[in-house]
Amino acid sequence: MAVEHVTVTEDEADIRLDRWFRRRYPNLTQGAIQKACRTGQIRVDGKRAQTSTRLLPGQEVRIPPLPDVSRPAPPPPPDPLTRKRLESMILYQDDSVIVLNKPSGLATQGGPGIHEHIDMMLEALRPEGGDKPRLVHRIDRDTSGILLIARTPGVAAKLAAAFREREVEKTYWAIVTGRPNPAEGIVDQPLAKVGAGGGAVVVPADRKDEEAVSAKSAYEVVDAAARKFSWLKLSPLTGRTHQLRVHCESLGTPIVGDPRYGGEKAHPEGFADRLHLHARELDIPHPQGGRLKVAAPLPPHMKETFSKLGFVAGSTPEPTRTPK
Template identity: 80%
Template sequence: MSVEHRVVTEDEADLRIDRWFRRHYPNLTQGALQKLCRTGQVRVDGGRVQTNDRLIPGQSIRVPPLPDQSRPAPPPPPDPLMVKKIQSMILYQDEDLIVLNKPSGLATQGGPGITEHVDMMLEGLRPPGGDKPRLVHRIDRDTSGLLLVARTPGVAAKLAAGFRGRDIGKTYWAVVVGRPQPAEGIIDQPLAKVGAGGASMMVAAQRNDEDAVSAKSSYETVDSAARKFSWLSLSPLTGRTHQLRVHCESLGTPILGDPRYGGKAAHPDGFTDRLHLHARELDLPHPSGGRLKVTAPLPAHMQETFRQLGFVPGPTPEPVRTP
């Protein structure tokens, strides 16, 4: 093996040297890297460096010959059917990010008993010689709708910061059983986790409960059908697991078809027995400037329920990026 010289990209600005190596050579140990830096075998723009030095785009990193095990094995070629399936979910894409419309029933990430999930399928969107796109957030397996994916680690970090800082607007549509009173407002209901593993659930909790975490959601009743069913627009103001599902249940209006929350009330006769919760819209600051708004069309089972109840969703807007 010979010496390599690699140029720091814009996406790697301000990255520590040890984290740069962890990204590109994940099997190289910290101790081995420290020795390479200490002996001058790793250099930046010809100068000696320490592992905690930070990088600037355009700098040249001297990478000495490394043991084969320090380099990640190339991923196997993706299944063409998997590639076709993940490509069919793309609503918007550019050089920084991808927005997917995930179908209900497909898990976002792996777990016990899960053989297919979005994170695995993203290998099919890896550019030649580039990074595998990265999930920025998650939605429940039974929830349909928008998933934000970053093309590079640096973009992923920016978008994740946007979620933490509440700079990203998220709107969900749901069909619930009953009509909430009042028709709109803020649900400020702490949650707590009970159980473990796949059997765990989130439940409404008292504020002074030891395991309680703050959870807030806003909601608005868009339409209702004889007070028996309602179409809600929901926005999570915090990011707790199953937050919207538990909050709707706490209003006395469980989400139609919810397999985990709401009990029998969530499963009236005459309707498709699938969760009627859809991640409808994302409004976010674009990593390269401006804002991006993407809207996902309703899944087939919710379209049918809207038709049954006389709800009219209107056309789905095209993605819009503004300066």
């Protein structure tokens, strides 16, 4: 391999130098990158640089002959059936993001016993010569609704930062058994994970428990069928695994159809035995400026339950993007 000089793109702004290398050369070890920087073989704009150097668009990176830099094999051609299936889920797309309406029962990522998931399917949306689109966040396998996808690594990094800095507003709809009292409020209940793998569960925890993590969720009763069932609007103020499901159970009103939490109370007769939790709206700072707001229509099993209980969801608003 001869010496190369590569210009940093806009999409690669603020990425660390070592991560920039690993994107291009996955087989290159961190140790090899560190050595090449230490000896001055890797340079940025002709100057020595550390692995932690943050790159700027337009800078030129010197790539010397390095060991184990073989590029990965080209990805297989897109599967037309998988691509068509993904395209049927798209609620919104532009040059930066794709927003999907994930069906209940389809996993976001792989794991024990999972043979099909969104992350794997995204290979079908890879543009020729470009990057595979990337997940920005996750929702549970049994939860339906909005899932945000970044088209490039740079966009993924910007959106991940927005989630960390709590600049993202997420709204979920749920059908629960019973009616919370009071009808709205904030659940401030730390959680802890018990077990491992696919059998792990999340439980309420004492604040003094070393394994506990802070978890807060806002809730509001939108409508109720007597005191037997309620339609809740939920907003996770933190992002913990199964947070909304456990917090609803802690209110004494488990989500209908929950396969893991709520026991028999979560499985009333006459209703679809599927989780009635739906990621309804997402409001994010758009990577190119302004904000993007997208809503997802209800899945079939929740539409049926809404009709049975007399709840009126109304029409789903079209995606909107405010100017910079």
